[in-house]
Amino acid sequence: MAEATIRDVARRAQVSVASVSRVLNGFERVSDATRERVIEAVTALSYVPHAAARSLSMARTHSIGIVLPDLHGEFFSELVRGMDRVANDRGYLLLLSSLHPGNRIGFSPLSALRGRVDGAIVMAPHLNEQELSDILPKGFEVVLLNTRGGAHDCPVITLDNASGAEAVARHLVAIGRKRLVHIAGPAGNADAQERADAFCRVLHGYSDVLVETVQGDFSEDSGGAAIAALLQAGREFDAVFAANDNMAIGALQTLREAGLKVPEDVGVAGFDDVPMARHLGLTTVQVRIAQLGEHGLTALLDRIEGRGAPSHMLHPVELVVRATTGEPR
Amino acid sequence: MAEATIRDVARRAQVSVASVSRVLNGFERVSDATRERVIEAVTALSYVPHAAARSLSMARTHSIGIVLPDLHGEFFSELVRGMDRVANDRGYLLLLSSLHPGNRIGFSPLSALRGRVDGAIVMAPHLNEQELSDILPKGFEVVLLNTRGGAHDCPVITLDNASGAEAVARHLVAIGRKRLVHIAGPAGNADAQERADAFCRVLHGYSDVLVETVQGDFSEDSGGAAIAALLQAGREFDAVFAANDNMAIGALQTLREAGLKVPEDVGVAGFDDVPMARHLGLTTVQVRIAQLGEHGLTALLDRIEGRGAPSHMLHPVELVVRATTGEPR
DNA sequence: ACGGACCGTGTAACCGGTTACATGTCCTAG
DNA sequence: CTAGGACATGTAACCGGTTACACGGTCCGT
Known part of the structure; x- marks a missing residue:
């Protein structure tokens, strides 16, 4: 038939x-x-x-491309969930595409979307401006999420990393911590950079507070390893701020295995508020990821449908204080 | 331009x-x-x-629809991650579509995919055979995931609940437990039923082992409540197998609050291997979800590309022994 | 020298919709 | 009584690719 x-x-x-x-x-x-x-x-x-036939003659597909560096973890699923809500409301479908580095060089995965989507949301925090320019297609509207995009004419939505990290810094100081450690995210990652910068900037305002930064890569293991290295080196500190929750969780575990009490001996804070954070009582910066997704897709659709949208937006975040940063000793 | x-x-x-x-x-x-x-x-x-033009003349889109009841949680992201791997390898894109009940009645979200995809993977564990028939499209290949689908001609992939539950049963017996409790999942859920059946079937083979089944609904609270009720009734038991990890976690908490030691007094096992399970040292049955996604998409693509695929497949699972089921007392 | 196989290329039909424009009908105003 | 407008409908071009088939030129064997 x-x-x-x-x-x-x-x-x-x-x-x-x-x-x-x-x-x-x-x-x-x-x-x-x-x-x-x-x-x-x-x-x-x-x-x-037949959707393809209709798309062809109307030059309109009613689908949106979502281009992400990685498709895993709660972050991804929350983001997509938010976008799905908006897409459903406004009659669009979502086309998923991961942007792993292995993609055939010289042929942007984004251009493969030509004729398939009316626009795309691109998240590529690991790319620099040049690399980004190389892959951005000319044919359709793009909104950048959490990506350096200053030089381009497409709107950018970024997390308000600065105020999140600042809030953590102030909170740690307020509860009396003086010797802080920051576990940074991977080098070259814009979010990681902003968090580290803001955290240190605030703390430099306090003459009696010391801060030391160590390298991580956003993985749980790297958080644990960073702390283990510090302990082995005999460093003393009374609070740790990891650039994301994963690393904070790794740090937490290593600290406890080393016999240190959290929060009595060392306070720990993360960033993201993944579901596990609530379970572990981890102080963190809540990012309403689903809402970020809604936000991004709404901006994109507004642009596609003619209503202009502002070109740069900060997505708000909020400090959530839990058990891992207790009262002053 | x-x-x-x-x-x-x-x-x-x-x-x-x-x-x-x-x-x-x-x-x-x-x-x-x-x-x-x-x-x-x-x-x-x-x-x-232009992809639409090419699709139209070739009657081939090189995209696959993924239709899921909900787009959230680790399960979803893992599933998609696995599919993405395969899709990337074989040159396909993924089109996402959630199947929330609110979708305009009388117009299946699946048929909206006509002309957009070459096939679809559908997961709809909440639909019965009739409802399923109503939404299945005629135009393209479909593979069902973890969905009752006996009456249809499309392939179905389901979890191998039976061997997972059997492995747990054998393991508990092997470490010397004699009085077992099974916390079942919600009535009418196919997975829950299969797990309970297989668990009891194996145990009936041991004359010196007793097993009692209580009802749960897959929620953490229901697991805790079930155990609380047993304790209150003065029942004695030395191991608990919950039909999923959530309930196992609830049970674990309740047992500890009651002053019982795990695993010394009571062993606990779950099913799913959610990320939290590793953290809590919970013995469980690991379901490689990403691999399930790979598996499903591979079967679908094989069908689309002509190589036939078997019509019903069991997805393997694996027992992971951790701290909550220790050695014999 | 000639017929046919083979090769590279171009022409135009086709995929399945949308839509500008033409057509025909009926109604009404002058 | 008729010109013209409003309306319902049909015809055919178009969207941007793919591809069956036609065509002309080489090269070969006899």
């Missing part, structure tokens, strides 16, 4: 394809008799319009 | 559109001179073929 086409429907309803198309698209100028016959034929043949 | 079309390329390269198409699709019968001119023109115009 081959799929019915609009011409099959027209034949059965004894009308022209134009009339069928008009009925299906809710066009007004159709007589009731025609409309009825068309509807009868459509249901009888269980006709469904 | 409008997008370049294949005719623009042909004009610039002084050849026909057919030749351009041949070069782009790696067709052999093209002279080197022609090939060079085409390539020059393509790069000069930074031409990218």
Whole structure:
């Protein structure tokens, strides 16, 4: 049984394809008799319009590309969930594409979306401006998420990393911590950089507070390893701020295994508020990720549909204080 | 700047559109001179073929629909990650679609995929056979994931609940437990049923082992409540197998609050291996979700590309022994 | 020298929709 | 009575690719 086409429907309803198309698209100028016959034929043949054909003639796909560096973890699923809500409301579908480095060079995965999407949301915090320019397609609207994008004309939405990190810094000072450690994210990652910068900037305002930065890579293991190295080196500290929750969790575990008490001996804070954070009582910076997704997709669709959207937006974050940063000793 | 079309390329390269198409699709019968001119023109115009047009004429989209009940949590992200790997390898894109009940009735979200995908992976554990039939489209290949689908001609992939539960049963017996409790999942859930059946079946083979089943609903609270009720009733037992990790975690907490030692007094095991399980040292049955995604997509693509795939497949699971089931007392 | 196989290339039909424009009918105003 | 407008509908071009088929030129064997 081959799929019915609009011409099959027209034949059965004894009308022209134009009339069928008009009925299906809710066009007004159709007589009731025609409309009825068309509807009868459509249901009888269980006709469904062919999306590719429609896209081709209308130059509109009603899908949106989502291009992300990695498709894993709660962050990803939350982001997509938020976008899915908006997409559903506004009649769009989401096309997923991961941007892992191994993709065939010289052929941007983004351009593969031409003719498939009306626009795309791109998140590529690991790329620099140059690399970004190389992959950005000319053919459709793009909104950047959490990505350095100063030099481009597409809107950018970034996390308000600075105020999050500042809030953590102030909180740690407020509860009396003096010797702080920051476990940074991977070098070259914009978010990691902003968090580290803001954290240190605030702390330099306090003459009696020391801060030391060590390297991590956003993985749980790297957080644990960083702390282990510090302990082995005999360093003393009374609080740790990791650039994300994963590393904070790793740090937490290593600290406890080393016999240190959290928060009594060492306070720990992270960034992201992954679900596990609540379970472990981890102080962290809450990022409403689903909302970030909604936010980004809404901006993109507004642009596509003509209503302009502002070109740079900060997505708010909020400090959540839990058990791992207790009161002053 | 409008997008370049294949005719623009042909004009610039002084050849026909057919030749351009041949070069782009790696067709052999093209002279080197022609090939060079085409390539020059393509790069000069930074031409990218229009996916919708290509889909239309080839009746092939190289995308796959993924239809899921919900887009959240680690399960979803893992599943998608696995599929993404396969999709990338084999040159497909993933089109995401959630199946929340609110979708316009009488118009299946699946049929909206016509002309957009070559096939779809559908996961709808909450639908019965009838509801499922109603939404399944005729136009393209479908693979069902973890969904009752006996009556349909599309392949189904389900978890191997039975061997997982059997492994747990054998393990508990092997470490010397004699009085077991099973916290079952919600009535009517196929996975829960299979786990309970297999668990009890194995244990009935041991004359000196007792097993008692209590009801749960997959939630953490229900696991705790079930154990609390047993303790209150003065029941004695030395091991608990919950039908999923959530309930196992609830049980664990309640046992400890009651002053019982795990694993010394009572062993605890779950099912799923959620990330938290590793953290809590929970013995459980690992379901490699990413691999399930790979598995499902591979089967679908094989079908689409002609190599037939078996119609019903069990996805393997594996017992992971951790701290909550220790050695015999 | 000639017929045919083979090769590279171009022309045009086709995929399945949308829509500008033409057509025909009926109604009404001058 | 008729010109012209409003309306319902049909015809055919178009979106941007792919590809069956036609065509002309080489090279070969006889």
